[in-house]
Amino acid sequence: MVKNIMVWQKKVWQEKFWQEKTLDEMNEEEWEALCDGCGRCCLVKLEDEDSGEILKSDIHCKLFDCETAKCLKYEDRQKYVSDCVRLTPAKIKQLNWIPASCAYRRIAEGRGLAWWHPLLCGEGETIKKVGISVVGRTVCESEIKPDEFVDHIAYWPDFEPDER
Numbered sequence: 691m692v693k694n695i696m697v698w699q700k701k702v703w704q705e706k707f708w709q710e711k712t713l714d715e716m717n718e719e720e721w722e723a724l725c726d727g728c729g730r731c732c733l734v735k736l737e738d739e740d741s742g743e744i745l746k747s748d749i750h751c752k753l754f755d756c757e758t759a760k761c762l763k764y765e766d767r768q769k770y771v772s773d774c775v776r777l778t779p780a781k782i783k784q785l786n787w788i789p790a791s792c793a794y795r796r797i798a799e800g801r802g803l804a805w806w807h808p809l810l811c812g813e814g815e816t817i818k819k820v821g822i823s824v825v826g827r828t829v830c831e832s833e834i835k836p837d838e839f840v841d842h843i844a845y846w847p848d849f850e851p852d853e854r
């Protein structure tokens with residue numbers, strides 16, 4: 691299995707499909723491979739009642755695995771979390787809370803992948819080193835009382851560490 695993943699990563703790296711295709715043109719495997727695994731879209735968002743502004747938090751979804759930054763029920767996650775947003779090319783352009791560092795947003799905006807993306811640097815640890823990953827920096831929603839959510843509003847910089 692691991693070998694197959696490595697072969698696949700080598701294959702997509704060589705083909706650089708993200709340079710050749712739009713998000714709409716990608717097949718399912720390519721679409722899934724594009725996610726950098728930062729976990730930022732798995733954080734709870736709060737809406738300001740007065741302004742309607744969407745605020746980010748350091749609270750992660752109950753299905754988020756804090757060690758791997760993957761969803762524990764990815765395939766049928768909406769069965770467990772009904773308001774989980776399934777990203778599509780159209781939604782990437784509409785949702786303003788998608789971070790500027792998100793690989794889907796970068797491709798949609800014609801900015802290409804960042805050097806620290808696993809498909810380019812060849813491994814998944816760099817995303818932690820450059821501060822894009824949320825791993826180790828969040829708490830689970832099941833541990834937070836409803837009236838404490840507001841205490842967890844967090845600023846996640848949209849900086850793009852393009853400089854090595």
Ligand code: SF4
Nearest residue numbers: 725726728729731792
């Ligand atoms: S924010 Fe984008 S790149 Fe990061 S985990 Fe979510 S979908 Fe993947």
